[in-house]
Amino acid sequence: MRALRILLVLVIVFGGLLVAADRFAVRFAQGKVADKVQESQGLDSKPDVSIKGFPFLTQVVGSSLDEVDINVGGLTATAGGHSVKVTEVRAVLKDVAIDSSFSSATAGEASGSARLSYTDLGQAAPKGATIGYAGPERAAKGQVKVSGAMTDVLKGADIPVPGPVEALLKGLDLTAYCTVSLKGGDTILFRTVDIADLPVPGLDDQVKGLIDEYALKIDRMPATIKLDRVAATPDGLQFSGKGTNVPLTG
Incomplete structure (x- = not known):
């Protein structure tokens, strides 16, 4: 019985170490992808990258990530010398094929979104x-x-x-x-x-x-985020779009 308890403790400890290693690996990969996206897309700041799915390491072995969420934060749109904020700029990438160094990645499916409030829009009207x-x-x-x-x-x-x-x-x-x-x-x-x-x-x-x-140009919109539709909501303009075989990094 004592040997069984020891075995169970070892299994739990080993499992915990594997989970810790998996979480460390995913954090490292998220940082590396964020660096690549910032560099390849010419962004002023590093985006927030979240790699979904568990365990992460088995996804790496299979060279395919279930889902990668990218939040660029705020971009700017300009018109007539005036700048306004475009907020909630986000991409959700699924079935992302990667190489071992994360130097390149392509999403099988991608959806993008962004929002521009009427208050902000009025500043460049x-x-x-x-x-x-x-x-x-x-x-x-x-x-x-x-x-x-x-x-x-x-x-x-x-x-x-x-x-x-x-x-x-x-x-x-x-x-x-x-x-x-x-x-x-x-x-x-x-x-x-x-x-x-x-x-x-x-x-x-x-x-x-x-x-x-009158036209508003969104500065430095990442190629990762494909927008082709706009809807007028009570709070502002909501942009969205979908794409296939979208490159994540260059």
Whole structure:
């Protein structure tokens, strides 16, 4: 009986050592992958990498990881010299084929996501305008609302406003609805689909042109994170995308 107890203790201790070794190995690998992603993608800071699945070492032996989650933290988007935060930039990579040194890896399946709040978005909106939620019906069509004092928007865009026109527009607010789309996975485009009637002929076309020229470029979007869809939610713009055979490191 005493020998059995000793054997059980040895098994538990040995098992604990194996678990500890496995966890040490996964932490080491996560750091190495984070370094590679930062270097290959040109990121300012090291991303947070989490390798899922247990045990880790058996995955390494099989040269395939079940899942790797990468959180880049915050990136920036720029428009007209203004920068805003893009938050919750994340990639979930599955069936990741690796080599023994983690110098290269390819995900069989990948999904990416990011978020841009209306508050942050407003910091880079055309001067004098704000961008916000357009309501559930329009949001379902991928639309947002652009609004602001008409004279402020025109002056912010350096559009001449003669005295008589300014008097006519005094107290009038701009209300326009725009669709939002992604180009190239890193550029947010706005296209006006509906704008309230304005009392000055041709002014609505000028305002529409101003909005349609507005674009936000997300700086240094990692190639690992593929974004091709955008949804307008009550809190902001939610980006997502999926890909196959996506390289994790270069």
